[in-house]
Amino acid sequence: MSGAFIGMPGTPPGAGRLRGDEPFPVAARRALGDAQLRRNLGRATATIRARRARVVAELPDWEELREAGRAIKADVLANLDGYLERLEAEFTARGGAVHWARDAAQANEIVTGLVRATGATEVVKVKSMLTDEIGLNDALAAAGIEAVETDLAELIVQLGHDRPSHILVPAIHRNRAEIREIFLREMAGVDPALTDEPRALAEAARLHLRRKFLAARVGISGVNFAVAETGTLCVVESEGNGRMCLTLPQTLISVMGIEKVVPAFADLGVFLRLLPRSATGERMNPYTSMWTGVTPGDGPQDVHLVLVDNGRTAALADPAGRPALACIRCSACLNVCPVYERVGGHAYGSVYPGPIGAVLSPQLTGIEENATLPYASSLCGACYDVCPVKIDIPSILVHLRARHVEAARARSLVPGAEAVAMAAAGYVMASPGRFALAQRGGRLGRLIGRQGRIGRLPPPLAGWTSARDAPVPPAQTFRQWWRREHGDSQ
Numbered sequence: 254m255s256g257a258f259i260g261m262p263g264t265p266p267g268a269g270r271l272r273g274d275e276p277f278p279v280a281a282r283r284a285l286g287d288a289q290l291r292r293n294l295g296r297a298t299a300t301i302r303a304r305r306a307r308v309v310a311e312l313p314d315w316e317e318l319r320e321a322g323r324a325i326k327a328d329v330l331a332n333l334d335g336y337l338e339r340l341e342a343e344f345t346a347r348g349g350a351v352h353w354a355r356d357a358a359q360a361n362e363i364v365t366g367l368v369r370a371t372g373a374t375e376v377v378k379v380k381s382m383l384t385d386e387i388g389l390n391d392a393l394a395a396a397g398i399e400a401v402e403t404d405l406a407e408l409i410v411q412l413g414h415d416r417p418s419h420i421l422v423p424a425i426h427r428n429r430a431e432i433r434e435i436f437l438r439e440m441a442g443v444d445p446a447l448t449d450e451p452r453a454l455a456e457a458a459r460l461h462l463r464r465k466f467l468a469a470r471v472g473i474s475g476v477n478f479a480v481a482e483t484g485t486l487c488v489v490e491s492e493g494n495g496r497m498c499l500t501l502p503q504t505l506i507s508v509m510g511i512e513k514v515v516p517a518f519a520d521l522g523v524f525l526r527l528l529p530r531s532a533t534g535e536r537m538n539p540y541t542s543m544w545t546g547v548t549p550g551d552g553p554q555d556v557h558l559v560l561v562d563n564g565r566t567a568a569l570a571d572p573a574g575r576p577a578l579a580c581i582r583c584s585a586c587l588n589v590c591p592v593y594e595r596v597g598g599h600a601y602g603s604v605y606p607g608p609i610g611a612v613l614s615p616q617l618t619g620i621e622e623n624a625t626l627p628y629a630s631s632l633c634g635a636c637y638d639v640c641p642v643k644i645d646i647p648s649i650l651v652h653l654r655a656r657h658v659e660a661a662r663a664r665s666l667v668p669g670a671e672a673v674a675m676a677a678a679g680y681v682m683a684s685p686g687r688f689a690l691a692q693r694g695g696r697l698g699r700l701i702g703r704q705g706r707i708g709r710l711p712p713p714l715a716g717w718t719s720a721r722d723a724p725v726p727p728a729q730t731f732r733q734w735w736r737r738e739h740g741d742s743q
């Protein structure tokens with residue numbers, strides 16, 4: 254097949270597991286009530302944050318590396334069609350087969366068909382966000398094919414009939430005792446005397462997975478990077494399970510978002526330095542696997558690459574939102590986000606949680622399908638500071654909020670309460686006299702405040718204090734202070 258759909262107007266928005274059953278504020282409120290979840294998240298994110306900061310500080314040229322990563326990705330996104338066609342040509346020339354999928358349903362259909370053709374009823378999988386996004390495991394199960402996750406954290410999620418809550422550490426919301434319980438309940442043949450020591454838990458998973466690896470005839474992987482000039486695919490992982498999936502089965506099917514292509518092999522030098530330091534706080538990634546087509550007599554002999562759009566060309570069409578496609582899924586932005594740290598990944602509803610999820614998911618599904626996510630941020634900017642490819646997430650959040658407001662305005666003839674409130678605020682702020690009058694009125698808030706805080710405002714402002722305190726207005730306004738200090742001079 255050719256890459257003809259790339260950039261075509263009207264490419265449908267993404268589908269799959271990109272939105273939850275309830276809006277973010279509802280899910281976040283419930284998550285905030287889970288003290289155990291907050292403890293698990295707080296401990297884990299603080300550890301990864303500190304480790305990342307330590308190893309990043311070791312590199313004097315970190316900012317230059319970030320800039321190089323940003324520039325490569327910007328070039329890729331500006332010339333995506335050409336790089337993808339080159340990748341297809343090189344991968345095919347080396348014995349692989351390339352398939353193009355417009356959306357989740359088509360991608361699932363292609364992969365299911367490829368597995369069916371082998372006669373296998375079980376596949377081993379390397380951790381892959383994209384296969385989570387398109388709901389591949391469910392599609393395979395519906396076709397009578399069992400997908401076995403082999404990344405330890407993904408295995409915990411799968412056995413716990415759970416959903417991932419972090420890009421890199423999908424079971425970050427689970428502690429050791431919970432993992433032990435899941436293994437005892439779900440893992441066939443596990444030692445009933447299993448303890449919650451990390452070594453014992455890892456050994457139980459290793460024994461379980463070893464049997465699966467040796468029996469597997471089909472492996473399914475994601476792709477971290479695909480090199481257009483050579484047709485090389487690259488997967489980075491920490492446990493070595495990926496390498497087993499990539500080398501033992503006869504058939505290997507790699508599923509990749511179209512934005513993961515990089516122009517040249519040398520570009521990997523930039524990303525393989527940026528990614529581990531940003532992701533796990535390691536200087537080098539433990540297992541980096543690369544393969545280029547088929548090598549006769551060595552590894553899988555039937556090699557496929559499925560290139561998936563699923564809303565990406567729609568995101569590409571918006572120049573202000575497009576940089577979100579540069580993400581290399583390091584998860585550094587999650588670990589520094591004050592919102593993510595308190596509510597965890599499930600509240601976002603999408604397989605992409607945290608700041609990157611808040612800008613990526615609404616673009617992949619269409620903003621109206623995920624309208625609350627761009628508001629799931631305090632706009633503190635910490636995500637932008639740590640992003641290894643310099644994605645300005647706060648600016649994209651503001652842009653998406655504006656798109657959402659515009660879309661709502663275009664749909665409704667009657668202005669909503671927020672639009673009325675903003676128009677009133679605009680009217681007040683347009684005049685110094687009106688603004689001063691409003692400030693004097695606002696100071697009445699001092700009468701209902703306690704210890705510098707107002708716990709509950711009257712309607713129509715009650716929504717603001719339903720989940721937070723409002724500060725008591727200061728005893729004097731800035732203008733009064735200025736007049737006292739400087740007289741009436743401006």
Ligand code: SF4
Pocket residue numbers: 531579580581582583584585586587609636639640641642643644
């Ligand atoms: S947006 Fe940046 S920091 Fe966040 S996961 Fe992507 S690359 Fe990492």
